[in-house]
Amino acid sequence: xxxxxxxxxxxxxxxxxxxAAAEPVSLVVALMSGGATFGAAMTAVFGTVGMAAIQLxxxxxxxxxxxxxxxxxxQQVQRGELTRPTSLPPYRYMYGTGWAPGTPVAWHVxxxxxxxxxxxxxxxxxxxxxxxxxxxxxxPSVGNPFDFSGMGASGTGDTFGNGHFxxxxxRGDQTSCPDYIVATTGGAxxxxxxxxxxxxLWAIMDSGNPDQRSWRWPATPPELNVxxxxxxxxxxxxxxxxxxxxxxxxxxxxxxxxxxxxxxPDYLRLDTFASAADVADQRVAVKAGGTIPRYRADGVxxxxxxxxxxxxxxxxxxxxxxxxxxxxxxxxxxxxxxxxPVHTIRDFTDGQExxxxxxxxxxxxxxxxxxxxxxADRAYELAExxxxxxxxxxxxxxxxxxxxxxxxxxxxxxxxxxxxAKIAVMQSRMQRSISWELFPDAFVLVAGSVAEVDLPPPYxxxxxxxxxxxxxxxxxxxxxxxxxxxxxVVLQQTSAAVFAWDAATEEKVVEGAVLDPWVxxxxxxxxxxxxxxxxxxDITEAGAITPRMKLSWLRPGSSxxxxxxxxxMTEVWRATGGGSGGSGGAWVWPGQWTSGGTVGPEDGSExxxxxxxxxxxxxxxxxxxxxxxxxxxxxxxxxxxxxxxxAPSRVVATPAILMATGGxxxxxxxxxxxxxxxxxxxxxxxxxxxxxxxxxxxxDVPLSANVTVAYSDGGLGSEVTRYYWLRARDSLGNAxxxxxxxxxxTT
Numbered sequence: 001x002x003x004x005x006x007x008x009x010x011x012x013x014x015x016x017x018x019x020a021a022a023e024p025v026s027l028v029v030a031l032m033s034g035g036a037t038f039g040a041a042m043t044a045v046f047g048t049v050g051m052a053a054i055q056l057x058x059x060x061x062x063x064x065x066x067x068x069x070x071x072x073x074x075q076q077v078q079r080g081e082l083t084r085p086t087s088l089p090p091y092r093y094m095y096g097t098g099w100a101p102g103t104p105v106a107w108h109v110x111x112x113x114x115x116x117x118x119x120x121x122x123x124x125x126x127x128x129x130x131x132x133x134x135x136x137x138x139x140p141s142v143g144n145p146f147d148f149s150g151m152g153a154s155g156t157g158d159t160f161g162n163g164h165f166x167x168x169x170x171r172g173d174q175t176s177c178p179d180y181i182v183a184t185t186g187g188a189x190x191x192x193x194x195x196x197x198x199x200x201l202w203a204i205m206d207s208g209n210p211d212q213r214s215w216r217w218p219a220t221p222p223e224l225n226v227x228x229x230x231x232x233x234x235x236x237x238x239x240x241x242x243x244x245x246x247x248x249x250x251x252x253x254x255x256x257x258x259x260x261x262x263x264x265p266d267y268l269r270l271d272t273f274a275s276a277a278d279v280a281d282q283r284v285a286v287k288a289g290g291t292i293p294r295y296r297a298d299g300v301x302x303x304x305x306x307x308x309x310x311x312x313x314x315x316x317x318x319x320x321x322x323x324x325x326x327x328x329x330x331x332x333x334x335x336x337x338x339x340x341p342v343h344t345i346r347d348f349t350d351g352q353e354x355x356x357x358x359x360x361x362x363x364x365x366x367x368x369x370x371x372x373x374x375x376a377d378r379a380y381e382l383a384e385x386x387x388x389x390x391x392x393x394x395x396x397x398x399x400x401x402x403x404x405x406x407x408x409x410x411x412x413x414x415x416x417x418x419x420x421a422k423i424a425v426m427q428s429r430m431q432r433s434i435s436w437e438l439f440p441d442a443f444v445l446v447a448g449s450v451a452e453v454d455l456p457p458p459y460x461x462x463x464x465x466x467x468x469x470x471x472x473x474x475x476x477x478x479x480x481x482x483x484x485x486x487x488x489v490v491l492q493q494t495s496a497a498v499f500a501w502d503a504a505t506e507e508k509v510v511e512g513a514v515l516d517p518w519v520x521x522x523x524x525x526x527x528x529x530x531x532x533x534x535x536x537x538d539i540t541e542a543g544a545i546t547p548r549m550k551l552s553w554l555r556p557g558s559s560x561x562x563x564x565x566x567x568x569m570t571e572v573w574r575a576t577g578g579g580s581g582g583s584g585g586a587w588v589w590p591g592q593w594t595s596g597g598t599v600g601p602e603d604g605s606e607x608x609x610x611x612x613x614x615x616x617x618x619x620x621x622x623x624x625x626x627x628x629x630x631x632x633x634x635x636x637x638x639x640x641x642x643x644x645x646x647a648p649s650r651v652v653a654t655p656a657i658l659m660a661t662g663g664x665x666x667x668x669x670x671x672x673x674x675x676x677x678x679x680x681x682x683x684x685x686x687x688x689x690x691x692x693x694x695x696x697x698x699x700d701v702p703l704s705a706n707v708t709v710a711y712s713d714g715g716l717g718s719e720v721t722r723y724y725w726l727r728a729r730d731s732l733g734n735a736x737x738x739x740x741x742x743x744x745x746t747t
Contacts, residue, residue, distance in 0.1 A: 057328035059447040060470040062310060075374040075409040076382045078302050083223045091259055094121040094199075094230035095316075096245030096298030098412060099133065099380055102201060102224035108188035114205045115185055118224050121199035123231055123257075124172025126243035130228035132167065132201070134160070135218055136379055145169040145201075148178045152202075159216055167203040169226075170195060178202050201226060214634050218522075236270045237277060247295035247320035247410075248276035248333060254301065254313045255331065261309050269332030272325070272448075276335040280320060286415050287507040295320035295336070297410040299374060319410040321423045325448040334448035336423050338496035341452035341465060343444050348436045351486060355435040356462060366404035367393035369425035371417040373408045377512050385417040386508035390425055404428060414510045419501050432462065432493035440485040445471055451491065466491035522561060522628045522635040527554035527608070530624050530640040534648030536612065545732055547647045549613035551596075551624045553638070561601050565634075566611050566626040567593035571642075589623070596624070616645040618733055647732030652679055654736045655728045658708065662744040666714035667722050673703040674736060679728040680704065683735070686713060690723045690741055721745040 082090065085104040094100045102118030109115075132139040139160050143153035145168050155165035168178040176182075177193045181202050189202075201224065207213055229243035233253040244250065252273045255263045283291035297319040303312065310324065317323065321336035348354065368389040375383035387403070394401040406424050411417050434453070438445075445451055449468045470490040475483045501507075529552050536550035551566055569592070575585035599611050613622060625639035653676035661668045673679055682703050685695035699711055713722060723743045728736040 058470070058472050059327045059468075060325070061334065061447045061467070062324040062326055062331075075299050075380060078300060079380060082300065082302070085221065089119045089122075091122045091303045093123060093254070093257075093301045093303070094125065094299075095233075095250045095253075095301060095410070096296060097227075097229045097243070098298045098376060099225040099227050100199075100230060100300065102226065104221050104224075105195075105200075106189065106193065107221060108185050110185065110188075112207045114207070114221060115181060115189065116203050116205070116221050117189070117193070117195070118201045118203070119195070119198060120201060120226055121172070121230055123199070124197065125199040126229045126232055127169065127171050127199070128229055128243070130169070130226055133225040133227065134165070134222040136223070136225070139165060141165075141167075146171070148174060148176060151180060152178060164206045164208055164216065165203060167201055170198070170200045170202075172197055172199050174200075180204075199230075218634075235277065237274045245293070245296040245298050246277050247280045247297040247316065247322065248273055248335065249280070250297040250410075251313060251316045251320075251322065251333060252277075254316055255309075258309060258312075259303050260305065260312070263331060267330055269325075269327055269330045272332035272334070276320075276322060276333045279335040279337045282337075284419070284501065285503045287503045287509065292413065292415060294416075295322075296413070296416065298376075298412050299380075299410040301410075315409040318406075318408055318420070319416075321420050321427075323448070325446075327446050327448075332448065336420075336499060338499045339450045341450045343442055343449070344452045344454050345438060345442060346454050348438055351437040352488060355433075356459075357433045358431060360431045360433075364428060365397065365431065366390075366402045366425045366428045367397055368401050369404040369406055369421040371406040371408050371411070371421040371424075373411040373414060373417040375414070376412040380412070383414070385414040385421060386510065388418060388421040388425060388506070390429065393425075393429065415503075415507060418507055422501065422506065423498055426495075426498040430493040430495065430498070432464075432466075434462065434466065434489075434491040436489060438487040438489050440487065442487050442489065443473065443485065445487075445489065447471060450494065453491070465494050465496070467494045522630040523556075524635040524638050525553040525556070525564065525626050525628055526638075528552070528626055528638045528640055530622070530643045532616070532622075532643055533646045537648040538612075538614070539648065545648060545650070546614060547616050547618060547645060547732060549616055549622050549624070549643065549645060550610055551613070551626060551640070552608045552610040553626055555607055555609055556601055556628065560630040561628050562630050563601065564599045564609065564611075564626055564628055566596040566599065566624060568596050568613050568622060568624040569593050570617065570620050570622045570645075587621075593625070598629075618645050618647055620645050647734065650678065650730060650732065650734045652676055652728050652730050652734050652736040654739060655679070655682055655726050657724060657726050657739055657742040660724055660742040660744040662746045664747050665716050665718065666712050666746060667716065667724075667744045669711045669713065669724060669742075670708060671701075671703075671711055671726055672708045673705055674728040675706045676728065676730075676736075677705050678730040678734075679736070680731050681729045682709070683727050683729060684711060685725045685727075685738070687723050688721070690743070692725055692738055692741070695723070695725055716746050718746055 079101045082092065082101040082103050085107065087105065089103040089105050100120040102120055104116050105119045106117040107115060132141065137159070140156045141153040142156055143151060145153035148168060152166055152168040154163070155161055168181070174194050175196060176191045177189050181189045181204070182191050205217070205222070208216055231243065231253065232241045233244050233249055234241055235244065235249055255268065280293060280295040282294040284294050285291050297316050301312070301316070323334045325332045325334050368387050370387040371385045372382050373385060374380045404425050406421055408417050408420060411420065445468050447468050447470055451466050451468055453463050453466055455463060468489060469492050472488045474486045531550050536548045538546040538548055549568070569590055571587040572590055573585055574588045596611055596613065599609055601609070613624065616622065621642040621644050623639065623642050625637045627637045628635040653674035655674040656672045657669060658672055659670040671682060671684065673682060680702065682701045683697050684699040684701070685692065686698045687695035698713060701709060701711070703709055716722065721743060723741045725738040725741055727738045
């Protein structure tokens with residue numbers, strides 16, 4: 001058995017040498033196709049019984065295409081989770097260049113100072129240049145953050161200068177905690193807290209003056225990101241180590257250095273990764289002029305013990321539309337680039353039934369694709385690249401477009417995302433597949449190779465280029481002196497058009513965003529109004545009315561908002577000179593606001609959020625203000641102009657003057673309140689002429705519905721004719737219409 005294993009491995013090593021080693025492959029094919037010497041040698045090694053069938057090694061593509069990454073957290077979500085404080089930080093690798101989110105792993109408060117250690121990368125980093133960002137605001141600094149025996153680097157400027165932010169960075173080669181941190185924390189940080197082999201940042205933050213904390217430190221601890229070049233990865237092309245965004249090299253590093261199941265070099269086809277690295281480095285023209293690398297991979301890869309390794313590195317493969325391939329027990333990579341065929345297939349055997357598939361299931365075919373990518377100019381939030389539409393595809397599919405959604409967590413450039421969207425949708429339209437057995441001259445093929453099919457009729461319609469997705473060479477016994485070679489092969493249609501790209505006509509322009517350094521601060525509420533009257537009152541089904549003031553504002557669009565805080569005040573009478581009531585003083589605003597409470601962003605109607613001031617004093621002026629409170633602190637207050645508290649209008653029935661009789665120097669009246677449950681008062685007006693506009697109110701009498709009361713208007717003199725009008729009011733101040741005039745003459 002051991003001889004069998006060694007011999008088979010040796011054969012596989014020859015057959016999987018690839019196109020560059022065509023001569024050894026041709027020699028083996030010649031021997032296997034009829035050479036008696038090779039047959040005799042095989043019989044001598046294995047014996048006649050063992051030669052019934054020898055499997056020479058499966059060669060198969062493991063990932064059939066760019067995955068949609070369903071169910072895996074996107075970069076935007078992972079970055080948010082990594083900024084949360086934890087004593088057990090997720091294991092992560094930072095690849096390429098960009099923002100590394102910091103996870104607070106240790107913290108200590110002393111007076112106004114907050115000491116924090118953030119984990120940036122679970123391995124050493126290059127950090128040839130860097131920028132620290134606090135709550136997405138770049139921190140200008142002076143000093144040397146890598147000097148652990150000194151004072152590190154200090155922030156400058158109005159926000160972070162004057163000792164408000166001091167920091168040190170360990171690239172992974174540090175052997176101790178910064179001396180100053182150890183000396184000033186009273187044992188909270190020890191020299192042994194070095195986080196050796198990890199990239200970390202230590203900082204001291206001074207909270208500063210209380211009135212400046214909301215804008216200097218909108219979150220505690222602040223959200224930290226560091227922009228830099230990160231993990232040092234190996235390049236097999238020159239046996240060097242450097243920070244790199246090369247998609248193939250990043251994928252190779254993840255396979256060799258992951259904490260789950262690292263691959264040893266002997267189990268990898270390093271030549272395929274070297275070739276793929278050359279492809280990733282190729283320069284591709286862009287519409288604005290110039291070129292960019294074909295395939296970059298930049299971002300944070302968070303390792304999880306609950307998933308297969310191949311699933312976890314899928315976002316790295318997706319960044320280059322690459323596929324993994326297993327060749328004779330070794331893992332290789334197939335880059336997304338047009339490749340020439342290494343073999344032409346002109347015939348096939350009758351060793352197995354031929355399967356020709358011309359149409360794939362409809363749900364696997366798309367006519368357009370849109371890629372979501374981590375936009376570097378938008379703080380690595382998920383953004384959509386312009387949709388790529390295959391010309392004429394929707395019409396060919398029946399008229400309805402079918403969209404492919406592609407998620408590219410390690411792509412930071414919309415131009416690369418647009419190219420990958422085209423590759424994905426074009427690959428979905430490569431519908432033809434062939435499964436058959438080939439003659440030994442096809443021994444040169446391995447999974448990932450490109451073969452050209454050139455057959456005569458009736459198979460001519462199947463001619464073209466195909467990817468080898470699986471090939472399973474096997475040697476079988478022919479006679480005592482020779483063997484036969486079986487080559488079952490599965491092919492999938494491909495085309496150079498899948499990978500072609502004309503930036504001038506196919507690339508869509510995307511306007512770059514200018515990152516606001518204060519992007520994390522909360523915007524103040526918009527559309528704030530304060531109203532009274534019927535729009536604000538609480539009216540029950542039974543008709544009971546409670547006057548209120550209604551404070552409203554537009555529903556927010558910020559995901560960082562937690563709640564709203566609102567306050568109000570009303571005028572108060574301030575007497576002067578010993579006066580009281582309506583004289584000897586003035587209505588003034590108090591110096592302090594009254595808290596109205598908080599309102600959640602989910603409250604209110606579809607478009608607005610509201611809060612109510614209740615109870616209110618009718619006729620009094622009120623002011624109100626509101627601000628937002630979010631993850632990154634508070635917004636500015638938004639105050640509205642004063643509004644007079646009023647009640648909603650209501651129809652009140654009219655009362656009656658039952659009798660008006662003249663007496664000596666007076667008029668006696670009998671009044672009856674309106675038969676209206678809402679009527680609570682009577683107002684009596686009088687004048688010496690029959691004109692309501694000249695009348696003055698001479699009595700305001702509390703009176704319930706349908707109750708009669710007597711009133712005497714005296715001190716009038718003799719022969720004086722008086723005219724009277726009466727109306728009712730409800731508790732909200734609404735008045736009925738005036739009665740018709742009633743008159744009487746004194747004696």
